[in-house]
Structures are given as C-alpha cells and as structure tokens.
Amino acid sequence: MADADRSRLEEIARDQPPFSQLLGLRIVSATPDEVIAEFEATPGLGNRNGVLHGGALMGVADNIGGTGAFLNLAPGEGTTTVESKTNFFRAVPIGDTARATSICLHKGRKTLVWQTSITRGDGKLAAIVTQTQLVLRPSED
Numbered sequence: 001m002a003d004a005d006r007s008r009l010e011e012i013a014r015d016q017p018p019f020s021q022l023l024g025l026r027i028v029s030a031t032p033d034e035v036i037a038e039f040e041a042t043p044g045l046g047n048r049n050g051v052l053h054g055g056a057l058m059g060v061a062d063n064i065g066g067t068g069a070f071l072n073l074a075p076g077e078g079t080t081t082v083e084s085k086t087n088f089f090r091a092v093p094i095g096d097t098a099r100a101t102s103i104c105l106h107k108g109r110k111t112l113v114w115q116t117s118i119t120r121g122d123g124k125l126a127a128i129v130t131q132t133q134l135v136l137r138p139s140e141d
Contacts, residue, residue: 012070020063023056027067028099035068035102041092052092054127057118058084061129064102065114069133072104072112078136079112086129096121110135 016025023045028036039060041052062081069079092098099119106113116129 012067016067017063019059023060023063025060025063027064030067030071032068032071033104035064035071037064037100037102039098039100041094041096041098043094046094049091050094052094052096052098052126054086054088057088057092057098057127058086058129060098060100061086061102061116061118061127062131064100065116065129065131066133068102068104068114069112069135072107073135076138079133080136081131082111082134083132084129085131086127088127090120090124090126092118092120092126098126105130 012030014027016027024039024042026038028038037060045052045056047053062084066079066081073079098121100116102114102116104112105115112133112135114131114133117125118127120126
C-alpha cells in the first residue's frame with residue numbers, strides 16, 4: 001500500500017464522529033477489510049440492570065462498520081446504514097472493557113456488508129451485529 005493511501009486510511013480512522021466520543025470508542029486498527037475498536041462499559045452507557053445497554057453495543061457496531069465502509073469509498077462518496085441486525089449473547093458488566101471487531105463480508109458497487117463481533121474483557125462473545133451500508137454517490141446534475 002502506498003504511503004498516501006495509508007495516510008488517507010489513518011486519517012479516516014482517526015476522524016470519528018462526536019457520537020463515537022460519547023461512547024468512548026478508541027480505534028485500535030483500521031483497514032478496508034477490518035476495523036477494531038475498544039471501549040469502556042461506563043455507568044453512563046448502562047441500563048437498569050447495571051450492565052451495558054444494548055443500544056450502546058449497536059451504536060459501537062454501527063460506528064465501526066461505518067468507518068470500515070468509509071475506508072472503501074472514493075473521494076466525495078458517503079455511506080449510510082440501511083439495515084442492521086443484532087444478536088445478543090452475554091451482558092457486558094459496567095467497568096469492563098469491550099472489544100469490537102468489524103469485518104467486511106461483501107463489497108459491492110452499491111452496498112457493503114459488515115459483521116461486528118463484540119467481546120467482553122474475558123474474551124466471551126457479547127453480541128454480533130450485521131449491517132448493510134449503502135454507498136452514496138454525488139448527484140450527477
């Protein structure tokens with residue numbers, strides 16, 4: 001990979017939206033085929049049962065899957081999630097550090113499909129999220 005391409009990918013991975021900051025998301029690594037992030041299960045992200053809220057897990061997956069999609073776009077293109085499905089397996093206790101690994105399952109002309117596995121600090125699977133990202137191209141006027 002050329003230095004200019006690597007630099008562009010690193011910039012996209014670093015340039016996270018404000019929502020990712022609310023989640024405390026830290027990008028560990030990012031390539032066009034895989035994005036890895038970590039985050040703390042803070043009390044502010046918890047539910048009434050004292051564990052990480054399912055919406056926080058879904059938000060993390062959507063954010064890093066979207067990051068992966070952006071790494072595959074041409075300049076001027078955008079992306080939006082058009083479908084997302086989540087399976088929850090285990091709770092993530094407050095205070096734990098979770099790790100999310102998103103891999104690209106499909107790269108088409110109009111869509112990309114990403115699968116994100118979220119594990120707890122003990123390595124056990126907490127959730128799997130599969131999402132479809134639509135490629136948004138500039139209008140041709």
